[in-house]
Amino acid sequence: MNLVETHAHLDFDAFDGDRADVLDRARAAGVSAFVNVAIDLEQAAEATLALAEAHADVYAAVGIHPHGAGAWAGRVDQAVARLERLAAHPRVVALGEMGLDFYREYAPPEAQYEVFDAQLALAARMGLPVVIHCRAAYEQVLPRLEALPAERVLLHCFSGEEHAAACAERGYYIGVGGVLTYPGSEGLRRVVAAYPRDRVVLETDCPFLAPQPRRGRRNEPAYLVWVAEALGRVWGVTAEEAAAVTSRNAARFFGWEGSDGL
Numbered sequence: 001m002n003l004v005e006t007h008a009h010l011d012f013d014a015f016d017g018d019r020a021d022v023l024d025r026a027r028a029a030g031v032s033a034f035v036n037v038a039i040d041l042e043q044a045a046e047a048t049l050a051l052a053e054a055h056a057d058v059y060a061a062v063g064i065h066p067h068g069a070g071a072w073a074g075r076v077d078q079a080v081a082r083l084e085r086l087a088a089h090p091r092v093v094a095l096g097e098m099g100l101d102f103y104r105e106y107a108p109p110e111a112q113y114e115v116f117d118a119q120l121a122l123a124a125r126m127g128l129p130v131v132i133h134c135r136a137a138y139e140q141v142l143p144r145l146e147a148l149p150a151e152r153v154l155l156h157c158f159s160g161e162e163h164a165a166a167c168a169e170r171g172y173y174i175g176v177g178g179v180l181t182y183p184g185s186e187g188l189r190r191v192v193a194a195y196p197r198d199r200v201v202l203e204t205d206c207p208f209l210a211p212q213p214r215r216g217r218r219n220e221p222a223y224l225v226w227v228a229e230a231l232g233r234v235w236g237v238t239a240e241e242a243a244a245v246t247s248r249n250a251a252r253f254f255g256w257e258g259s260d261g262l
């Protein structure tokens with residue numbers, strides 16, 4: 001099975017005790033590439049770039065998570081300058097995760113808008129794809145993506161079931177992970193079944209959202225196998241086929257096609 005992990009947080013301290021083993025278990029399960037996603041411009045970005053430098057199969061995305069937007073509100077110029085320097089690193093394949101979260105709302109909406117818009121403008125200027133975190137905020141995120149169009153858009157941990165048709169029409173990629181395996185996710189499975197197959201990629205969002213057999217415990221990229229099995233059932237294909245299609249999609253999204261990235 002050839003799997004691509006499009007959204008991991010392997011820099012989190014949940015992996016401090018066994019990070020190398022976690023990577024090796026995933027490789028043994030068929031994961032050929034990992035994108036580690038930073039949630040801030042400080043420790044997470046530094047640790048993410050260090051991981052990508054240490055492992056030829058680990059790539060980096062850098063950005064400011066909406067939960068941390070409050071720290072940069074009112075001085076987004078500084079954030080953008082810093083992000084632009086980080087994004088120039090040769091192992092950075094996307095900007096993110098960035099977006100809006102009105103489910104938790106750890107940062108005030110105005111701060112979230114300001115920091116998200118600034119990152120979208122930078123992505124457009126740099127020609128980089130964007131990894132979007134969107135929770136209870138599709139009605140605010142979608143117009144922003146239209147106003148500040150990025151090269152390519154990936155809606156990570158997709159949950160915008162009522163907005164799926166609009167997202168498909170705009171050619172956005174969606175990331176599916178452990179949630180697809182949960183018994184209560186019938187609505188999501190219906191949406192994924194109808195979504196264009198060349199726009200679906202796999203992710204764990206580890207250490208969060210472990211798939212069904214490990215639900216509630218720490219997630220890790222080796223568990224992508226269960227997500228591929230669930231997607232195969234949704235599509236009516238084998239897990240291997242679902243893995244192959246989503247890996248090709250990931251390569252196209254991150255710009256590895258025609259390179260030696262995979």
Ligand SMILES: [Zn+2]
Pocket residue numbers: 007009037097205
């Ligand atoms: Zn994430």
